[in-house]
Amino acid sequence: MAAIEMKNIVKQYGDGFAAVNDVSIDVADGEFVILVGPSGCGKSTLLRMIVGLEDITSGDMIIGGERVNDMAPRDRDLAMVFQNYALYPHLTVYENIAFPLRLAKNFSESEIDEKVRTASATLELDEHLDRKPGNLSGGQRQRVAMGRAIVRDAKAFLFDEPLSNLDAKLRGQMRTEISRLQRRLGITTVYVTHDQTEAMTLGDRVAVLRRGFMEQLATPRELYENPVNLFVAGFIGSPPMNFLPATVEGDMVELPFGRVKIPAEKAARAKGRGLLIAGIRPEHFEDASVMDRATVAEGSTFRAHVDVTEWLGDQQYAYIPFEAPPEVQAQLTQLERDLDGESIRTQLVVSLDSASRVPEGEEIELYVNAAKMHLFDPSTGDNLTVTSPHEETSAHSSSTSSSSSGASVAR
């Protein structure tokens, strides 16, 4: 086991395209770090640079205190699970798992057997050991790929979107399984995904990447509650954060639906900035009619026309379309594109209590917890209302993340 330090890593292709730009991440010994971002953000490239399948243009890759930039993959002693598993189809499950051990040449036959059986027992593959990968289901293949990784005591695990080929149910199970395995083995892990649920649930810390730049490196909670910019705010959370045009006057914020009061401290930071983008998560709205009067009176309420509702049993979502001014619209369209999405119309998504009986197509009174509102600068996308300053922020400010370590992980 070892820590992985990435210092100002740059990957530039022959045509000058920079897939990874000046990314610095410290992965502490035993820590579980997620690289997340939309497609084309450089997360897989970064992972492949760690394992050595991709050359590093500049910067230092340090694994266990040793600079490995020029080392071949086999000398780095890392285990990787590929997106498509890359099992050896001509070998049985047993031989697939034993493959790295046989290559290492310093294990006796009985040692190999013991290690393979331990790994297969951990992953419940015992009954499949004599089968070929071609006869296994997707989930079983995935486990064989994991078995091949855990069978040797590698310095770190690397996962490249390991669950993206599984169906939703299996994905949930394997996610828990990976988390349990990592906690038990306590091995340094870097995990690439585009799925923010995986990122939030698995990681000790999460690095959000966009177009080769690291936007934010923080714990999942920190990312959710204090996104440093529009991109992170929009990427983390499902359904995503709502972005609304807003202007601040005193401690009141003018939204398309009305005026709401925000804490004086937040208002002060946004003073005199003109048109801003307000970010409010869906769960910070509520149907005022199902809440008690006292709570409603403390916050702000507004009336809005509900277009569509989706009832999911434990909660329900209501959609409220609105018109955004062109200055904000441009930024939101760009953001949507960065997030791999396609904005059809600007709409507000609110999460309501499932007890609420909101009739579609009618006006209802909505409560909003304005204290949780974020305000973003429309031109830069920076969050003006980050509550606690933290050192491990964005790559744009090229701050080093040296002070972060496993100890800062609060989970």
Next chain:
Amino acid sequence: MRTKVGQGIGLVLILLWCLFPVAWILSLSFKSVEEAAAGSPQFLPKDPTLDTYQVVLQDADFQRALINSFGISLIATTLSVILATLAAYAIARLDFTGKRVVLSIALAIAMFPVVSLVGPLFDQWRVLGLFDTWPGLIIPYMSFTLPLAIWTLSAFFREIPWEMEQAAQVDGATAWQAFRKVIVPLAAPGVFTAAILTFFFAWNDFVFGISLTSTTDARPVPAQLAFFVGPDQFNAPTSTLAAASMMVTVPIIIIVLLFQRKIVAGLTSGAVKG
């Protein structure tokens, strides 16, 4: 049901069409020399005999030709497949300048008419001392079968996902180990296909065999057949030739049946996501 019957009839017709000449040779080979030359052909031999096989087998020149044929074909096949595997791997996986040139030249060589090269080769081989030797036949066989083998194998290599190799490298394999333990086993159907094609070419060749040899030192079977003589100049050795033909056909059939099991399509299934 009706389509199945139709299929069956069609199959029988095709088999008859293809196998009738073989059956004719087979029946000829059991006829005595006199009967085959008699001029009133009937399909089944009146008086089946194994004399012809005995004559062929006891012919020292034929024995020698059989050894030549096996030796030359096997060596040419082995060398050709090894070289083609390495070359095809490089072509499928590596980016190097002149890759397209190599491929087009290989294709051009494969399309070159064999006969047009016999004259120049004959002269060259005499000068170089390769005339009437095993290498003198192995070299041209290889140069004509390599292009086909390279094209076949590089198609197979391209089908193998890159990740297989990368996974092997991460697991601790050197490039050579990854090639030998992962890529070659996966390309086995391609290797066997290339081997069969090469062996056929070498085994069946007549033009080089007759032109580049002068004695039984290197003369292969197809050429040797031309030197069979009948009891006198008016009686062609038809039945002896038929017996010899059967004896050179059988190894090919056995080899194909053996290799056929190895050519299992979809060997890579299960490597990647299902």
